[in-house]
Amino acid sequence: MLTDGFVERAHRVMSEGTATLRVDVGHLGAGAPMFVALYTPAAAPIAGMVICPPLQSEFLVNYRREVLLARMLAARGFAVARFHYRGTGHSYGEDRDVTFGSMRRDAMEVASWLRVHRGVDVVAMLGTRLSALTAAAVASDRAEPIVVWEPIVEGDEYFREVFRFARMSDLARGADRAPIDEVNVAGSTDVVGFRIDRALVDSFRGRHLAALLGDGSPPVLLVQMDLTQRLRQEFAAFVDVQTRRGSEVDVLSVKGKEAWWFPGTQSRGSAQARNRVTVEATCDWLFRHVPAEAPR
Amino acid sequence: MIVDGADSRPEEIPVFLDAAGESLFGIVTIPAPRRSDALSIVLPAGATVSIDRNRVGVRLCRRLADLGVPSIRFDYHGVGESDGDAQRFRLDEPFDADLLGVVAWARSEGIERFVLIGSCFGARTAMASADRISGIEAIVLLAAPVRDYEMGDRVATSLAAGSDLSLHAHRALGRGAGVLRDPVKRRVYARYVRTALLGLTRRAAHPDRRRHPDVSPHFLASLAELGRRSIPTLFVYGTEDALWHEFLDARSGPLASTLADAPSIEIATLEGSVHGFKTIGIQDAAIDLIADWLGRIPTDVTPSFG
Numbered sequence: 267m268l269t270d271g272f273v274e275r276a277h278r279v280m281s282e283g284t285a286t287l288r289v290d291v292g293h294l295g296a297g298a299p300m301f302v303a304l305y306t307p308a309a310a311p312i313a314g315m316v317i318c319p320p321l322q323s324e325f326l327v328n329y330r331r332e333v334l335l336a337r338m339l340a341a342r343g344f345a346v347a348r349f350h351y352r353g354t355g356h357s358y359g360e361d362r363d364v365t366f367g368s369m370r371r372d373a374m375e376v377a378s379w380l381r382v383h384r385g386v387d388v389v390a391m392l393g394t395r396l397s398a399l400t401a402a403a404v405a406s407d408r409a410e411p412i413v414v415w416e417p418i419v420e421g422d423e424y425f426r427e428v429f430r431f432a433r434m435s436d437l438a439r440g441a442d443r444a445p446i447d448e449v450n451v452a453g454s455t456d457v458v459g460f461r462i463d464r465a466l467v468d469s470f471r472g473r474h475l476a477a478l479l480g481d482g483s484p485p486v487l488l489v490q491m492d493l494t495q496r497l498r499q500e501f502a503a504f505v506d507v508q509t510r511r512g513s514e515v516d517v518l519s520v521k522g523k524e525a526w527w528f529p530g531t532q533s534r535g536s537a538q539a540r541n542r543v544t545v546e547a548t549c550d551w552l553f554r555h556v557p558a559e560a561p562r
Numbered sequence: 563m564i565v566d567g568a569d570s571r572p573e574e575i576p577v578f579l580d581a582a583g584e585s586l587f588g589i590v591t592i593p594a595p596r597r598s599d600a601l602s603i604v605l606p607a608g609a610t611v612s613i614d615r616n617r618v619g620v621r622l623c624r625r626l627a628d629l630g631v632p633s634i635r636f637d638y639h640g641v642g643e644s645d646g647d648a649q650r651f652r653l654d655e656p657f658d659a660d661l662l663g664v665v666a667w668a669r670s671e672g673i674e675r676f677v678l679i680g681s682c683f684g685a686r687t688a689m690a691s692a693d694r695i696s697g698i699e700a701i702v703l704l705a706a707p708v709r710d711y712e713m714g715d716r717v718a719t720s721l722a723a724g725s726d727l728s729l730h731a732h733r734a735l736g737r738g739a740g741v742l743r744d745p746v747k748r749r750v751y752a753r754y755v756r757t758a759l760l761g762l763t764r765r766a767a768h769p770d771r772r773r774h775p776d777v778s779p780h781f782l783a784s785l786a787e788l789g790r791r792s793i794p795t796l797f798v799y800g801t802e803d804a805l806w807h808e809f810l811d812a813r814s815g816p817l818a819s820t821l822a823d824a825p826s827i828e829i830a831t832l833e834g835s836v837h838g839f840k841t842i843g844i845q846d847a848a849i850d851l852i853a854d855w856l857g858r859i860p861t862d863v864t865p866s867f868g
Contacts, residue, residue, distance in 0.1 A: 278578045278585060280645070291576040291587075291643070301576075303643065322616075329611050329642055355613050356574065356589055356620060459615045459840040529610055 270383040271295060272302065285341035294349070295375055298359035301350040302376065303333075305340035306384065312343040313556045314386035316377045316404070320395035321354060321364070322460040326529040328394050328415070330537075335392070335545045342549060345384045349376045361461055362454070365469035366421070369400040377404055390552055393417065395526065396424055399470065402478040409484040411555040413548055414475070416491050416524065419500045421470030425462075431527055432457040458527060476507045485514040487551045489544055495519045518547045572627035577634075581663020587643035588612070588636030588664065591623040597630025600675035600699045601668050602856075604635040605661060605684030607705075607838070608651045611642035614681075615839045622679070622849050629853055631677075636664055654710040654780055656687035658694070665695050675699050679852060682707065682805075682837060689784035692793070700794040700859050702852050705805050705837035708812045710778040777816040785817065789824025796855050797829045800836035800844060830855075 274292040281287075286308045293299035317332050319325050336346040351372045352359035377389045390411040393401025398417030405412035418424040432445040435458050445462070448455035454463045479486070486508060490501055497505070497517060508515045522540045573592040578585050589612070604619055606612050612619045612635035623633040638657050640648025648657075665676065675697045680688035685706035692698055788795045799806035813821060813829075821827060830851060834844040 276576045276578050280585070289578075291578075293574075326610055326613070326615070333643060355617070356576075358571070358574075361617070456842045459838070459842060459845060461616055461842055529615070 271379060272304075272383070273299070280337070282337045282341035287337065287340040289337075293358075294379060295352075295372075298352045298357065300352055300358075300372055300376070301356035303336065303348045304380075304384075305336045305344075305346040305348075307340050307343050307345070309343070311345035311384060311386050313552075314345045314347070314377075314380045314384060314389040315339055315552065316373060316380060316389060316391050316401075317346065317348045318369075318373050318391065318393040318397035318401045318404075319348070319350060319355070320393075320397050321351075321466075322462070323458070323527045323529050324395045325354065327524060327526055331415075331541045331544060332392075332394075334541055335548055338545055338549050339552065342553060344552070345380060345386050347376050347380045349373075362463050362465065364463070365465050366400065366473060367469060369397070370403045373397075373400050373404045374407075388556060390555070392548070396421070396470070398475055399473050399478055402475055405484050406478060406480045409482055411485050411487075411552060412479070413487045413489070413552065415489045415544065415548075416526075417475055417488065417501075417504075419475040419504050421473035423500075425467050425470065428457055428462065428527075429455075476504055479508070479513070481511060483508060483511060483513040485516075485555050487516045487518065487548065487555075489518045489520060489548065491520045491522055491524045491540060491544070493521065493523050495521070516551060518544070518551075520544050520547075572624055574623075577667070579636075579663060579667035581639065581666075582659035584639040584646040584660075584663075585644065586636055586639060586660060586663060588634045588667075589623070590632065590634045591627045592632055593627035593630045595630060596632060598632065599673070600631070600677050600697075601673045602626055602631055602633035602677040602679055603661065603664055603668075603688075604633060605678065605680035605687055606635075606638060606641070607681040608683040609638075609641055609648065612637050613642075616842060616845055618839050618845050618849070621845070622852065625849050625853050626856070629857060631856065634664060634668070636660070650712055651683050652710070652712045653683065653686045653707055654778065656683065656690040658687060658691040661687055661691045662694060677701070677856065679704075681705055681839075686781070689788070690780060692784060692791075693787045698791075698793050700796070700856060701788065702796045702798065702855065704798045704848060705800070705803055706781075706797060706809075707805050708777050708781050708808050708817070710776075710780065777812045782816060782820065785824070785827070786820050789820055789827055792824075792826045794859050795824075795827045796852075797827070798836055798848060798851060799829075799831050800834045801831050802833075802835040803837045805837055806831065828855075 272292055272294045274290045277288060277290040279286060279288050288306050290304045292302060294302045317336060319332060320328055332348055336348050339346045350357040351364055351369050353361045353364040380386060381389050388410055391401040391405040392413040394415040396418050398414035399421060401412055429445045436443050445455040445457060449462060449464045449467055454461055488501060490498060492498065505515045505517060520540055520543050522536055572594065575590045577588050577590055579588060604622060606614060619635045623635050626633045637644040638648060638660050639646030676695060677700045678688040678698060679702040681704040685703035688701055799809060832844060832847045834841055836844055836848055839845045
């Protein structure tokens, strides 16, 4: 059925705890449509949330946690949209076309659609890793709550880290490449089987989480996953900037390090424990930050 | 009912389907035009969503659609968009109920012919389920492990299976107390020790089998069944896959007679490591190989291919 730009292809009603919710999956938008999964509560939603997935390996690692969060939030009254950026996941489009700009446009399109067609005034954003930057760019427009899981606070540093990792992986298997040179000369490189394009790298140059949130920035929940409870240096610096701006920043430290570039290698038990803590705390925080005038 | 896609871009239709009481999620790719009535079922490698590394799952389905072949990729229970909880992925406990659920759903859509394409855990799930699926036209098995182990324990059990007593003692003494304190490491190490002891016992009893890995009885039985039914089967390994070397060892031992009696079973290798698809080159090569091989299936078996 074609309604409001969303072509719903399958749906189901499911239970989450004592609540009932509906899941619709389909495609949204023109051109190369995006894969979207929409989770709605049985009653009118109290608010909306858009979940922006990370990219590459991190997309696979974070996938289940995003599904579990969407289900739990819908059970607690939120209308939640999960989506895959154009050129990623189940969406149509080409991976070489993915940039900060295209990601922001896709996230904004989903947020606008949720607001207009699902009747929610407040649409919170969630972004993990690189998607924290795109989620921030969207959330700052209306100063609505934003959750960032293990965010990248600086685009340049992220790709430096990725290329360092690629170099180490190459050395481990006896290969000798310079991924950054490949990106600059050939336009793309291979990082343990994931394609990284120059357009993507260039588009994140100079992007900073704090700058994208801007002045008058929204309340933020930052989730760190690490072996230590101590806040990492880059997160501490981000919190400091936001606090000086008068923005509310809450921090949740989840014990356990995520192997972001090694999908499927961690024990199911530890991943599930980390998922549970992260999802429950995120739900609680969001519920507290939905404006009081929202119907409950 | 599945109908042909309307334009040149393959149409992708998300579906929810029931498998042993759990709701599984899948995406059907409909080619336009459609040249085959057989549905290719793509089974993920394990605890990863059907999209797989660098969209290998998605790209494979869309490539098959270019050949006019419809397909479905799906998430196992407890993974991705599907319901349920999957605590572990053991090769001797494949998720056959999930695959049989997909097949039952397809039959309810009027589809009676299938191609199974599985990688690692997915390959073993396809093999284990094949005897309960009629209408299989072909099977592609990528990096199929010949031994039984729990996903994540391959290296530990492989080391244990191939070592001598002094090496085990060195490893045990070198572990330190950290292993015993960590429950996950303790479990992995316990499996290592069990496998090592079992291997030592077996090698003592059968010195002639020293070179051969402990081939899974499930693998052997499934392989024999594929051969008996003359189902066109393609094993694909990477030359750098440890799984390939285990397969090679087994081929000169426990698998020898079964493979000799099964001309329908082919074996192909690609340069590099197919297991985990850890380079884009190997991903592209594997997709090309699958598409090419399916296109060459004899026309009396799949008249609508190619």
